[in-house]
Structure formats: C-alpha cells, structure tokens
Amino acid sequence: MTRLPRPANPLRHLLLCAGLLAALLWTRGCLADTDDPPTVAGGVGMERLPSWPGAAASRNQPIPYVDIEIPNRISLSTLDGLQVDLIGGQVLHGGIYGDYQWGRDSDDLGVLRDKIAPLSPRLTMGGYLEWQLTRQIDVGTDLSHDTYGAGAYLDIYGEWDLPPVWLLQHSVELRWQAMNAPAMNRFFGINSVQASTLKVAAWQPGAGSQFASLEYDLFVPTSKHTGFALAVTYERLLGNAGDSPLVTRFGSRTQLSESVAFIYHL
Template sequence: MSVARPRLLFALLCLSLPPCALADSDNVSTLAVGAGMQHMPGWVGARTHRSDPVPFVDIELPQYGFSLSTEDGLQYDLVRGAHLHGGLYGGFQWGRDHDDLGTLAGKVPTLAPRATGGGFLEWDFDRQLDAGMRLSHDVNGAGAYLEFYAGWNPPRLGLMEQSLELRWQSMNGAAMRRFFGLKPASAQALGVPVWQPGAGSELATLEYDLFLPTGKHTGLAASLEYGYVLGHAAASPLVRRYGSRSQLTESLAFVYHF
C-alpha cells in the first residue's frame, strides 16, 4: 500500500508458486526471487512515466505465520484462524527524487522514502477469494495510511495462473499534505494557490496479474495496474494542472522458485 506503492507490483504469492505447490499452499514454505522491468508514473498523480529494473522477493513460512514480499511487505500473522488472519505489518513508502519530478524539480520538494509499521486483518473466504485491510504509520513522521483490498484468483487459463485485486487507499492529513500539499514557496514558484489538504481518499487501484510457467522452477510474471487518484489528492494543483488522475503501471519479470 502506499502513496507510491513500492515499484514492485508485478506478482502475487500465488503467481510465484508452481502448479504442484498451489494445490496445498496453506502448508508449503515458499522462497521465490526474480527480476524484471516496470513502467510506472514518476510519482503518484504524475502524467509522466519512467522505466526501472525491479527485484522480486517472496518468502512464506506459514508454520511461523511469517511472510516477506515485495508485493505485500512484511507480515507476521498472530491470529492464524481457518479464515481470519491478523497481526503485524511493515511496509515501505517510496518518495520522489529530482528526476521523478521532471519540470517540477526545484519548485516542488523531493521526498525521502520511509518505512511504515502497523497491523493487518484478512478474511479468506476460500482459496480463491480474500479481503482485508492494512493500517500503518510512518515510523519517521506523522503520516498514517489505510488500505482496504479484495483479491480473486480466477481459474487457470491452460498453464497460466491469473489474479485480480482491487484496492482503496487513504491517508491522514499529514501524509496528504506531505505528498500533495503545496506550501507558499512552491505555490508561488508554480503560480498556483497554496494547497493544504486534510485526510481522505488517495487512490483506487485495479490490478491484473498473469504467471506463465517456463519450467519446473521458473516462470514469467506480468502485471497491468490501473489507478485513479481520488479526493484531496486529485484536487491538488500537482495533479490537476501538472499530472493526471489516471495512473497506469506495467510490469514484466522472470521468477525463480526454489
């Protein structure tokens, strides 16, 4: 979850598992690594894009309730019910650097990346459908983030696994002002009004993933994500005048599963 979700959005856990492991994924430990490319907005709300090489890591130890992935961050399941799960959550908020800002560089402040910590709750309806929420707080500042999500794994298309996830993200006022606010100096440099928004919705996202096995331990993972900036974030002059509410991200990666 994030104002700029980690630039690692190309796979879900189920997509990194070979078909034999999917049959009993509740009891199977997972170690998967990979690398690929991702084409994404320079910052959330930007109309410009950039392409970056991205790593992929997915470690699942269900017997200990532990998972670490570049998709879902760090989770430690303290509940471990048949359907209900919940516990500690750790994530990462990417910021924006000089190159990300492009023509806005020098007028809008850059933002350092920050770690976040909090908790999660998830309900697994069955092996194909789940829904949950994550609540986290910036460990170095006042920003707080809330995300609701629902995921569905449709039937396979031949050898191809597929997954669909819908997410809604919101921020408290401090986080909203950090990413989308404009202080007097920046507003004057851009020739727009000062913007100091409050808490509210930030982004709604629909993500579709595909995984095609290429061998017993290898495969190709592709992802297409469409996001739409909401609320005070969409009303920011950064998005209204210099960006776009529509956010498209595409990823392709090679994954090795041990």
C-alpha cells in the same frame, strides 16, 4: 498495490532483497520437514510507472522480486511488504504489518524539479487483518504509520484468484487507500512559497481517499521452477489527492503501471 516512486539507491535495495532471500532460503531448509514448508520465489524484472505520485509522465526502472511465505506465520514480499500472522486461523489472519514506501527523486520531477521538495523513502509499520473467504477469494485491510511520524495510511483490498487457463495462473485485485492529513500534505500539499513559484493556489489537503485501483496479475510458467510474472495496474487518484494542483496542472489523476519479472521458485 500502491506503486510509489523508486528508492534513492536501487542497487542497495537489490542487495538488501538478495540478503533477505538468502536468509529465508536458510529458513526454508530448517523447516522443510514440517507439514507446511515455506514457499520461496525470487527474480528480477522491469517496471513502468508514474514518475511521481500524480505524474502524467512515466519512467522505467529495474525491480527486484522476492516473495517468501511460511504458512500461518510470516510472509515477506517486495510488492506487499511484511506480514507476521499472530492469529494463524484457517479463515482469519492478522497481526503485524510493515512496508517500505518510496518517496520521489529530484531527477523524476521534471518541470517541478527545485519547485517542490523531493521525498525520502520511509518505513511504515502497523497491523493488518485478512479474511480467507474461499480458496480463491480473500479480503483484508491494513493500517500503518510512517515511523518518522509523517503520516498514516489505510488500505482495504480484495483479491480473486481466477480459474486457471491451461497452465496460466491469474488474479485480479481491487484496492482503496486513504491517508491522514500529514500524509496527504506530504505528497500532494503545496505551501505558499511553492504556490508562488508554480503560480497556482496553495493547497493544504485534509485526510481522505487517495486512490482506488484495479490490478491484473498473470503468471506464465516456463518450467517446473521458473516463469514470467506480469502485472498491469489502473489507478485513479481521488478526493484531495486528485484535486491537488500538482495533479490537475502538472500531472494526471489516472496512474498506469506495468511490470514483468522472471521468477525462480522452489
């Protein structure tokens, strides 16, 4: 999963997620008598992640956790965004996809502050397809575009639910993401003025790969309805993203993220 920097106002994001959770709890009550009732989980935690896409330094931030699913209809997650399933098959799923993509704050740029522009968070919308190969393995792809017109993103992923160990549930996910040229330039480009300030060559990358990542997720139950969710992600910037002077001179192609959250699920 892509872990871009935090929103400009984390408190507002927490309140938004709380509102979404309350709304979906009401939905769950309305549909509780169906054969496939919704699943609802919520919680809070901490995440350690790169200060900005391509940064070598890391920072810590509180994170909300919301994960709601109405089987074969809709899912909403603070990690994976929104999916509205218009196919609803047993093997093939697909439909509308949406996500909220963080930008980068001036406070997180360190030595690059006032030398490259901060980026505001953006909403992306598009579509997705997902194949449930087995009960444990699914693969999928989503294609989305910045609703402000600042770029397009393609994701291809595969997830494997590993055999449980005692009460522990765990999984691994492989992901690859590509960007079109406007998106690549937004995050990794350097114009002539910035290049002069940074004393590097200007960089105007074209479309191509952004990163490949491997994520390990672990859920440790503490009761029937509670537990800890842990995640570790190893990400490697590729192509024009990894070759940007922002990364080679001031950051790192290797991006590590870790998170832990206390979860309550119904």
